[in-house]
Amino acid sequence: MQQIDSLTLAVRGALFHCPVKGDFEHHEDALVLVGADGQIESVLTQADPEFAALSDTLAAAGKLTQLAPGQYLMPGMVDLHVHAPQWPQAGKGLDLPLYDWLQDYTFPLEARFEDESFARSVYPHLVNALLANGTTSAVYFATVHNPASVALAEICLEQGQRGYVGKVNMDDPSQCPPYYIETTEQGLADTEAFIQQVRALPGNEQGLVNPVITPRFVPSCTADMLKGLGKLAQRYHCHVQTHCSESDWARDYSQEHYGQTDVAIYRDMGLLTSRTILAHSIFLTDEDMAAIRDANAAIAHCPLSNMYFANAAMKTREVLDRDLQVGLGTDLAGAPIPSVFHTCLDAVNHSRVREDGTDTHRPAGERGEAGSRVSFLEAYWMATVGGGLAIDARVGLFAPGYAFDALVVDANAPDSDLYLPEGMDSPRDLLEKLICLTRRANIRTVWVQGRQVINK
Numbered sequence: 029m030q031q032i033d034s035l036t037l038a039v040r041g042a043l044f045h046c047p048v049k050g051d052f053e054h055h056e057d058a059l060v061l062v063g064a065d066g067q068i069e070s071v072l073t074q075a076d077p078e079f080a081a082l083s084d085t086l087a088a089a090g091k092l093t094q095l096a097p098g099q100y101l102m103p104g105m106v107d108l109h110v111h112a113p114q115w116p117q118a119g120k121g122l123d124l125p126l127y128d129w130l131q132d133y134t135f136p137l138e139a140r141f142e143d144e145s146f147a148r149s150v151y152p153h154l155v156n157a158l159l160a161n162g163t164t165s166a167v168y169f170a171t172v173h174n175p176a177s178v179a180l181a182e183i184c185l186e187q188g189q190r191g192y193v194g195k196v197n198m199d200d201p202s203q204c205p206p207y208y209i210e211t212t213e214q215g216l217a218d219t220e221a222f223i224q225q226v227r228a229l230p231g232n233e234q235g236l237v238n239p240v241i242t243p244r245f246v247p248s249c250t251a252d253m254l255k256g257l258g259k260l261a262q263r264y265h266c267h268v269q270t271h272c273s274e275s276d277w278a279r280d281y282s283q284e285h286y287g288q289t290d291v292a293i294y295r296d297m298g299l300l301t302s303r304t305i306l307a308h309s310i311f312l313t314d315e316d317m318a319a320i321r322d323a324n325a326a327i328a329h330c331p332l333s334n335m336y337f338a339n340a341a342m343k344t345r346e347v348l349d350r351d352l353q354v355g356l357g358t359d360l361a362g363a364p365i366p367s368v369f370h371t372c373l374d375a376v377n378h379s380r381v382r383e384d385g386t387d388t389h390r391p392a393g394e395r396g397e398a399g400s401r402v403s404f405l406e407a408y409w410m411a412t413v414g415g416g417l418a419i420d421a422r423v424g425l426f427a428p429g430y431a432f433d434a435l436v437v438d439a440n441a442p443d444s445d446l447y448l449p450e451g452m453d454s455p456r457d458l459l460e461k462l463i464c465l466t467r468r469a470n471i472r473t474v475w476v477q478g479r480q481v482i483n484k
């Protein structure tokens with residue numbers, strides 16, 4: 029029988045995950061064994077001869093977490109695009125166009141993070157809110173300030189979240205306000221120091237928290253800044269994140285200033301790598317898609333924020349069909365909801381509106397883009413496995429060698445909208461309902477790398 033000495037934790041109960049895009053796996057009763065390093069050692073089902081005896085031994089040793097009826101073990105969610113300093117702004121000004129929203133709300137707020145103590149008053153609340161909503165991995169934009177950005181990395185470590193944190197770069201005086209800008213030289217020096225500081229944080233020996241090179245977007249950076257950051261990305265083999273072709277205005281800006289698309293600009297600057305995450309990526313050409321696939325870069329699809337700011341619909345169907353790497357992002361606070369479960373619903377809604385179109389003056393056949401919908405299972409795959417691939421981490425499903433980043437959804441939690449009457453739902457129905465209706469109140473327990481980080 030399997031030795032249990034090396035195990036720190038075992039969870040037994042109903043389990044869902046989506047190892048294959050567009051499909052799912054369900055076990056009514058599974059046993060997930062987790063080693064001391066927080067990695068999954070094995071996943072057993074009732075068909076395994078050892079299942080019952082091993083469960084009993086683990087229970088007797090006090091190592092078994094047994095789920096109750098109505099509780100489901102699911103992979104932790106991956107949020108590929110979060111603006112941490114915008115948390116106090118969530119829900120404000122979302123009826124404005126992107127440019128005005130940035131100038132009127134975002135830049136004045138982000139400038140306040142020069143004060144590290146202000147950052148330390150905001151960031152713990154956000155990281156806790158994301159964990160409580162089931163986000164075990166988050167890819168963060170911080171601000172231009174090193175101390176506040178390092179503080180965010182420290183707070184992720186303290187609370188146990190898998191964090192990818194970027195100190196933001198903005199050095200173009202024609203686009204950045206005078207109160208929120210850095211020089212090219214200082215920005216590059218600070219970025220290099222930031223990479224080293226985050227990698228050396230005490231307690232980060234396993235690399236739970238990683239630095240990310242973060243040019244805000246083409247308009248906010250000079251060509252020298254983009255080039256310099258490209259060199260740092262190569263030298264330090266770092267992740268890169270940025271906004272890509274998010275709106276008409278952003279797309280037109282790149283054409284006017286470089287005569288190129290954002291993807292081509294990032295590629296030429298050395299910023300399009302297998303560790304790059306491109307948020308939004310709305311106005312992609314076929315050449316852009318091919319370049320992203322060739323580089324094995326990833327897209328962070330942010331469906332709700334796109335409905336506010338993008339001026340067009342995301343080509344999610346094409347991105348999935350062409351096998352580009354893609355995951356989901358909340359884009360807090362370009363969208364106000366800190367839940368990747370909600371983002372799954374938004375991704376489906378976004379694609380349905382695209383498919384049907386909106387202009388009632390046109391005949392039905394000409395109104396939308398036929399065949400462009402995405403399914404709930406595809407959305408959930410993006411939120412878990414797709415996100416894991418984008419951050420180069422073995423997370424998002426239950427298999428040996430993957431990190432135990434997981435959550436328990438409880439349909440019977442107080443104030444739940446999940447109604448799962450006996451005998452009325454197939455396993456697929458159940459999973460779709462869990463994706464659509466899981467809210468913070470339903471998420472009982474969250475683990476990251478085997479460490480319990482939420483329990484309520």
Ligand SMILES: Nc1nc2[nH]cnc2c(=O)[nH]1
Pocket residue numbers: 111126130134244245271274333337359362
């Ligand atoms: N959604 C979004 N788009 C941006 N483009 C440049 N900065 C931002 C930002 O903070 N949010």
